[in-house]
Amino acid sequence: MKGRRTHKTISLQAREASLQELVARLRLPLTDIALLDRAFTHTSYANENKARHVQHNERLEFLGDAVLDLIIGEYLFKTYPQMTEGELTKTKAAIVCETSLAACSKKLGFGKYLLLGRGEAATGGSERPSILADTFEALVGTLYVDVSYEAASQFVLSHLAGYLEKARKGTLGKDYKTLLQEFVQQEGERQIHYSLIGESGPDHDKVFCMEVRIDGHRYASGTGKSKKEAEQHAAQVTLAQLQQASSH
Template structure:
């Protein structure tokens, strides 16, 4: 049985629903999408369900919606390039930006310690919650509505695919810049990893001569390295 929402919580969820542009039939789904594991663990109430299952579902919706779009709109791309494009479209920075745009963090239910340490603003938590929201939209309104919402939210990233930005190999580009100086080499280091096994997030730094030029996160080590190299390119070029 779903937990009973207070009038205040229901009003907050209606406010968020309006910001999302989605009218929910069952606000309990949206509430669950915004419930972090830390809150559920502290609640000691079986009716309080965290959002990891909805995150799992939302991730699948994101993948199918973007994969279908890329397949239909970019017939010239190979399987490998389609995979690269999808990974760059459905990435933590993009999902975090969309979550921040609707102030998703203010609606999150977090455990006491998680909130005190800035969990409401942490990119990984916000990105995961946004995926869970997409899962909730899918269950509540169906795949067609969820697909259109995903494509609308990731419009800018899809435009970048059309411009060819998403297929750039930033690691290679950064290495080429570094090698203009004899003896210089880019070194990538794993500086952290978070999340459960099914949704690991890796954080890498890239340095030259011991000086860090960029950091990046990703659901795979390769993606995190690419994002670190992308950040480093801009900084290194300004050196």
């Protein structure tokens, strides 16, 4: 029995140390580690540990969703007085969508702090966009409850700054091939063609190289683990070159 208690104590200590590391790394002004622990506890884990009365993050996620909505709405309202109600709604929706929140959570490394049920963990739950997006909202809710609306707002606006700017420009959610097409066709219809110019590596780990041609003229090339990925890279490089040339 003593050995079991010691093991459990070490496990709890390791969990708290992990969360404290997250607090320090992101400079979160949180004091309630138990609440933070709940924010990173998925329902699947709570269901497997009912005897321990483990609390999951769904209520914090619910609150965080509402707080996040207000933070982004308030920011857009104050920052862009020229935006119509329709534009504000469309921009806010692009920012608080699952894709943006999940990408931000992944960038912040939230997956490794999640407590998941065995089945959820085995099927890649720590990388699942829906779970990562929900966790972001749960953390926003935690900051609101444990600290203040201002603390939650500061966290959200600092970590979603890039998405706010992309949404303002109307580029959020668009891929580089689409952006390149929109850019080059500002002055009329032009033909963009992607062609494979090389590949390397073994069959299980190939790297493809794709080239962009616009109206038959050769532009940049890009590489990737798939032809689609290489096309996106080539489009990204070409777009950057064209934008730089147009600014001079």
